[in-house]
Amino acid sequence: MCSSYLFGGNDGIQLDYGYLFYGETRHRHRVVFNEKLRERVIYLAERMHMIFEQGITPIAIKNIKCKNCSLVELCVPELGRKRNTVLNYLTELIREMEDEITGD
């Protein structure tokens, strides 16, 4: 529905602006539907399809937008930052296990 009004849908209605409602803060944010936003939406939609087709799940990086994001409980951006730490932990654990096996 949002893209329909951003680009002009089947009903031919193309709006100049809309509102995003944040349930957490219960605030509305006015969004101007201009050419720059339309180009950005097209670019991001193309990137999204490309990433989906490649089967890549990008690592989420916690940022200020996460606070108001409805996906935060599914996304768990805190794990993105810790990924390297977990990888380092597992690498070190495997190294220690190898040392125990070889007696080093």
Ligand code: SF4
């Ligand atoms: S919670 Fe995830 S999807 Fe939402 S803004 Fe943060 S990184 Fe992006």
